Amino acid sequence: MASSLRLNSTLKLNDGLSIPRLGLGVYLTQSADAIKHALQFGYRHIDTAQWYENEEVVGEGFKASGMKREDVWITTKIWDTNHGYNQTTKTLDESLKKAGLDFFDLVLIHSPNPGKEKRLETYRALIDAKKQGKIKSAGVSNYGVHHIKELLAQFPNDPPSINQIEISPFFQRKDIVTECRKHNIALQAYSPLGKGAFVDRPELHKIGEKYKKSPAQVLIRWSLQQDFIVLPKSSNEERIKANADLYDFELSKQDIDTLNAMETGKGVTWDPTKAP
Numbered sequence: 001m002a003s004s005l006r007l008n009s010t011l012k013l014n015d016g017l018s019i020p021r022l023g024l025g026v027y028l029t030q031s032a033d034a035i036k037h038a039l040q041f042g043y044r045h046i047d048t049a050q051w052y053e054n055e056e057v058v059g060e061g062f063k064a065s066g067m068k069r070e071d072v073w074i075t076t077k078i079w080d081t082n083h084g085y086n087q088t089t090k091t092l093d094e095s096l097k098k099a100g101l102d103f104f105d106l107v108l109i110h111s112p113n114p115g116k117e118k119r120l121e122t123y124r125a126l127i128d129a130k131k132q133g134k135i136k137s138a139g140v141s142n143y144g145v146h147h148i149k150e151l152l153a154q155f156p157n158d159p160p161s162i163n164q165i166e167i168s169p170f171f172q173r174k175d176i177v178t179e180c181r182k183h184n185i186a187l188q189a190y191s192p193l194g195k196g197a198f199v200d201r202p203e204l205h206k207i208g209e210k211y212k213k214s215p216a217q218v219l220i221r222w223s224l225q226q227d228f229i230v231l232p233k234s235s236n237e238e239r240i241k242a243n244a245d246l247y248d249f250e251l252s253k254q255d256i257d258t259l260n261a262m263e264t265g266k267g268v269t270w271d272p273t274k275a276p
């Protein structure tokens with residue numbers, strides 16, 4: 001069955017912006033070439049963070065790609081130790097400088113771990129940065145249901161556009177997904193491949209064989225068909241290409257049901273969504 005999704009398909013956010021549905025995760029990537037190749041191959045979205053210490057590398061790769069700034073979506077995230085109004089403002093300026101950019105498309109609070117007061121002040125700084133044109137969109141990451149409720153109670157007129165969390169068929173986060181959807185907050189799925197741990201699973205091979213696709217492609221396609229924005233990470237040119245070769249097939253309802261039945265309730269990374 002032909003797929004209506006394309007590599008340049010976007011999702012409309014609650015602030016009116018359109019974000020590319022597939023992004024390149026760059027945790028641990030220190031190769032500007034990897035970023036350049038991804039953009040030349042057709043990716044239009046790169047997801048970095050202060051914590052990854054590669055905002056410079058992302059900026060370099062973007063410049064080397066020759067792409068126009070308005071054609072590429074670039075996200076960063078405010079790290080836990082940079083929470084608070086002043087520190088967020090200061091380090092956001094530093095991140096822009098490191099990346100060599102005038103603005104970020106999206107800035108997320110990386111985690112709720114620093115506590116209520118800090119995360120609300122951090123978000124206030126992001127809203128002000130948005131008014132100043134330093135960022136286009138403000139969101140959160142690793143927020144649980146209670147963090148989302150807390151944020152919406154404090155900023156009813158400036159809801160986050162996105163919550164980026166670990167999601168895969170093995171860890172579907174239904175409570176968080178339901179809460180975000182109730183408020184039109186888009187979901188970004190990180191570690192869709194379980195940090196690589198899921199790519200040899202025989203049950204995924206079996207599904208993939210029907211479409212001549214790999215387990216990684218099945219997992220990424222599952223995320224797209226759940227209406228998530230998906231962020232597979234790779235710094236390998238071949239795998240970067242393969243992870244975007246998703247648009248000539250569509251998982252059947254039966255295969256989606258089979259994948260949905262793989263829930264384990266456990267993730268493979270940290271889980272700040274339970275932080276007080």
Ligand code: A2P
Pocket residue numbers: 025190191192193194195196197199216217231232233234235236239240242243
């Ligand atoms: P590499 O960067 O060498 O490609 P996740 O996105 O779930 O965090 O997974 C990232 C991990 O999965 C990385 O170790 C990455 O390694 C590996 N990986 C990415 N794409 C593929 C793929 N298509 N097949 C196998 N492993 C992959």
